[in-house]
Amino acid sequence: MSDQRNKPAVSMAEIRPELERLHRRGFLRGALSLGASLGSLTLLTGCDLSTHSGVDGALEAILCFDDRVQAALFSRKRLAKTYPASAITRPFRFNAYYAEWQVRPVPDNWVLSVAGLVADRRPWTLPALMALPQQGQITRHICIEGWSQIGQWSGVPLGAFLRRVGADLSARYVYFKCFDGYSTSIDMASALQPQTILALDFEEKPLAPQWGAPLRLRIPTKLGFKSAKNLEAIEVTNKYPGGYWENRGYDWFAGV
Numbered sequence: 001m002s003d004q005r006n007k008p009a010v011s012m013a014e015i016r017p018e019l020e021r022l023h024r025r026g027f028l029r030g031a032l033s034l035g036a037s038l039g040s041l042t043l044l045t046g047c048d049l050s051t052h053s054g055v056d057g058a059l060e061a062i063l064c065f066d067d068r069v070q071a072a073l074f075s076r077k078r079l080a081k082t083y084p085a086s087a088i089t090r091p092f093r094f095n096a097y098y099a100e101w102q103v104r105p106v107p108d109n110w111v112l113s114v115a116g117l118v119a120d121r122r123p124w125t126l127p128a129l130m131a132l133p134q135q136g137q138i139t140r141h142i143c144i145e146g147w148s149q150i151g152q153w154s155g156v157p158l159g160a161f162l163r164r165v166g167a168d169l170s171a172r173y174v175y176f177k178c179f180d181g182y183s184t185s186i187d188m189a190s191a192l193q194p195q196t197i198l199a200l201d202f203e204e205k206p207l208a209p210q211w212g213a214p215l216r217l218r219i220p221t222k223l224g225f226k227s228a229k230n231l232e233a234i235e236v237t238n239k240y241p242g243g244y245w246e247n248r249g250y251d252w253f254a255g256v
Helices: 012-033 038-045 054-073 126-130 158-164 188-192
Strands: 113-116 135-142 148-157 173-178 183-187 197-202 216-218 231-237
Touching: 126 197, 148 158, 158 188, 158 197, 173 188, 183 188
Parallel strands: 113 231
Antiparallel strands: 135 148, 148 197, 173 183, 173 231, 197 216
């Protein structure tokens, strides 16, 4: 991916992603000692690394290269594994279990905003979303922190929703903004993958706050941090939008 990424400084309150970054730095130093060069990495990725140097620059190049490889291998026809109801993990552990993220009340008069390269930018209410055709799935949620569990979700296929609002399906990115301050983005091919849904239900019940009420992204072909909870806005764009963790050094494509 050739877009520049804006990486804000990591504070002490964000020690977890910083530890992840340090771990990657350790791996990178080993790679550099074996003769990997920043120049060759830049040629492989096509990334503009003029604002980076040393380990940071090489890390940026590796992340860009990793994203490009994952995108090249991705196919909308390749589905994530599905499971029978007997395989559902109970109790299901929800991600983002930091105290300040545990429960987010739904704002009064919540609507889902639509912006960017779409023909119809009218906001969507919860009843309007519930009236659209729904699709269920029992798939594995894989967390970047090292755990995975099988859950049951249902909601509106994102591809069908994008077509409904007249989105430009040739656009590069779909960006998701959440009312708890979180954000993420995915490529259009992943958005159109048939298992990518705007989830309204968990285990056949409306989403509770810990599951991302009233609406969340559920995308089983990617790591869990891409399945943003508490959605409030979707934007279709050709400009790289980044995301909460992506801007802190996590892989952008994050496929599994």
